[in-house]
Amino acid sequence: MDTATSAFGSSASPAGLQGVVPRLTRRVAAASGKTTTATAPFTGASLAELPESSADDVAAAFERARAAQRSWAALSPPERAEPFLRFHDLVLERQREILDIIQWETGKARRHAFEEVYDAACGTLYYARQAPRLLRPQRAAGAVPGATRTYHRRAPKGAVSVITPWNYPLALPVADAVPALLAGNAVVAKPDTQTALSALWAVETAIEAGLPEDLWIPVIGSPGEIGDALIDNADYVSFTGSSPVGAEIAQRAAGRLIGFSAELGGKNPAIVCSDADLDWTVDGVQRASFSNAGQLCISMERIYVHESVYDEFAERFADSARGMELNADFDYTADMGSLTYRKQLDRVAAHVDDARTKGAEILAGGRVRDDVGPMFYEPTVMAGVAPTMDACAAETFGPVVSLYRFSDEDEAVAAANATDYGLNASVWTRDTARGRRLAERIEAGTVNINEGYGAAWASYGAPMGGMKRSGLGRRHGSEGLLRYTESQTVASQHFVGLGGTPGMSAQTLSTVMTASARLMKRFRIR
Numbered sequence: 110m111d112t113a114t115s116a117f118g119s120s121a122s123p124a125g126l127q128g129v130v131p132r133l134t135r136r137v138a139a140a141s142g143k144t145t146t147a148t149a150p151f152t153g154a155s156l157a158e159l160p161e162s163s164a165d166d167v168a169a170a171f172e173r174a175r176a177a178q179r180s181w182a183a184l185s186p187p188e189r190a191e192p193f194l195r196f197h198d199l200v201l202e203r204q205r206e207i208l209d210i211i212q213w214e215t216g217k218a219r220r221h222a223f224e225e226v227y228d229a230a231c232g233t234l235y236y237a238r239q240a241p242r243l244l245r246p247q248r249a250a251g252a253v254p255g256a257t258r259t260y261h262r263r264a265p266k267g268a269v270s271v272i273t274p275w276n277y278p279l280a281l282p283v284a285d286a287v288p289a290l291l292a293g294n295a296v297v298a299k300p301d302t303q304t305a306l307s308a309l310w311a312v313e314t315a316i317e318a319g320l321p322e323d324l325w326i327p328v329i330g331s332p333g334e335i336g337d338a339l340i341d342n343a344d345y346v347s348f349t350g351s352s353p354v355g356a357e358i359a360q361r362a363a364g365r366l367i368g369f370s371a372e373l374g375g376k377n378p379a380i381v382c383s384d385a386d387l388d389w390t391v392d393g394v395q396r397a398s399f400s401n402a403g404q405l406c407i408s409m410e411r412i413y414v415h416e417s418v419y420d421e422f423a424e425r426f427a428d429s430a431r432g433m434e435l436n437a438d439f440d441y442t443a444d445m446g447s448l449t450y451r452k453q454l455d456r457v458a459a460h461v462d463d464a465r466t467k468g469a470e471i472l473a474g475g476r477v478r479d480d481v482g483p484m485f486y487e488p489t490v491m492a493g494v495a496p497t498m499d500a501c502a503a504e505t506f507g508p509v510v511s512l513y514r515f516s517d518e519d520e521a522v523a524a525a526n527a528t529d530y531g532l533n534a535s536v537w538t539r540d541t542a543r544g545r546r547l548a549e550r551i552e553a554g555t556v557n558i559n560e561g562y563g564a565a566w567a568s569y570g571a572p573m574g575g576m577k578r579s580g581l582g583r584r585h586g587s588e589g590l591l592r593y594t595e596s597q598t599v600a601s602q603h604f605v606g607l608g609g610t611p612g613m614s615a616q617t618l619s620t621v622m623t624a625s626a627r628l629m630k631r632f633r634i635r
């Protein structure tokens with residue numbers, strides 16, 4: 110399979126994509142006939158007309174989803190896993206089509222679009238294989254040993270909202286919806302409007318793989334119109350996006366006493382130790398900083414480098430950033446693509462201009478590249494960034510990193526932790542034990558050693574998420590599945606009642622229970 114060429118012919122026009130738009134949009138819950146437009150970041154041209162949902166459409170979608178969920182929840186976990194095993198295969202088989210759609214919607218380089226394809230397939234496979242085990246009922250010690258038989262089981266929440274942003278439009282909806290579905294829930298999914306086609310492709314592909322209709326229903330619309338309905342009708346909300354919006358949604362979910370998980374922003378630090386292998390580190394930090402043009406919640410924006418290697422690292426890293434190929438081609442030649450939104454380009458340019466004006470040194474990049482496409486920005490490396498500059502502590506979410514020199518590890522750890530965020534971090538050293546010691550001192554939900562983000566992210570069996578203002582709850586691992594369940598304890602009493610034998614006085618009962626409590630401690634029964 111040649112995945113390095115467009116499935117839709119000419120890479121200069123989105124015309125070929127028009128053929129798939131009706132197929133993908135037909136499942137959107139939108140009755141009004143209103144539409145909204147997505148544009149192509151590579152060209153600025155109109156890309157697709159998308160149906161827009163109203164708050165009533167969202168409420169109706171939840172009703173349909175709840176009706177479908179009842180029979181879905183009655184299937185066994187291995188039965189629910191079957192369509193997802195096929196989904197894994199279809200995603201890999203049909204990657205050419207979805208790679209094009211992702212590139213058209215986001216403007217990202219094909220190599221970064223491929224990370225989404227790989228992630229959607231492998232994350233799904235992890236849960237399809239592990240959900241039956243993770244959902245199995247568990248026995249627990251009973252109230253009276255031998256006389257109380259207790260187990261607890263996981264029941265689905267019901268109908269779950271999955272709200273996702275534009276930066277990973279295939280990987281994120283799949284990462285959050287698939288475990289919810291495998292746990293026996295239905296999902297109403299709201300992708301970002303600009304990048305909705307990728308999420309719609311995932312829904313369509315899952316249904317082709319055998320997922321029953323109405324279990325994964327997409328809605329499209331502005332937060333002002335459908336945001337509240339997505340919380341008010343749901344039994345649980347999974348949100349990925351910015352920290353301020355996450356806090357707003359958390360408040361509304363708290364008002365209804367429903368569960369909520371949030372994967373939010375980051376200002377992620379890398380620590381380059383004196384013993385780092387610089388060939389490996391320059392290459393790895395470059396990927397960690399400029400993947401998806403830095404529009405990656407777990408990408409590195411602050412690089413702390415030991416003074417003994419700072420000058421060499423800075424020179425080589427800036428050289429590597431300058432050497433990166435930027436283009437809008439539908440093949441694997443670009444090292445970095447475009448930004449997705451004009452507002453994102455403006456934010457990136459504002460952070461760099463502010464830093465430049467206030468005295469930061471631009472070691473590489475620092476310019477809009479509208480000669481390549483309307484929203485391209487150069488991979489940018491800065492030094493001398495001070496706390497008065499916006500790029501110092503606020504999330505830039507673009508291809509911009511700042512280098513800082515440190516002289517001892519305590520100083521590096523304190524600087525890495527001096528932020529409200531705590532999503533991801535990385536440590537670069539030849540000594541893994543030293544890397545682990547440092548990692549455990551960093552306040553971040555994931556820390557990668559000698560890798561920027563992929564090692565922790567793609568360890569699907571381990572939890573992934575943020576500390577501090579970077580999130581609440583975790584995706585991946587058992588937590589990523591079990592968040593979508595209620596635990597229910599079932600205990601049956603046999604032989605001896607909790608009130609003692611018939612006719613036993615309260616005083617005798619208390620004496621027997623006191624003695625049994627002591628015996629249980631002595632013989633380690635409790």
Ligand code: NAP
Pocket residue numbers: 272273274275276277299300301302330331332335336337339349350351352354355357358371372373374375405406407504506532575579580
């Ligand atoms: P955002 O503005 O918070 O939006 C995220 C999603 O929420 C979009 O679908 C958005 O819809 C929707 N939304 C916004 N307000 C809402 C409301 N009141 N009720 C319901 N839904 C609402 O974030 P963004 O700018 O699109 O995404 C970038 C941010 O996401 C960055 O901070 C990045 O770090 C973070 N992120 C985190 C992770 C992670 O795993 N931790 C992963 C990716 C991105 P519209 O698009 O229609 O406005």
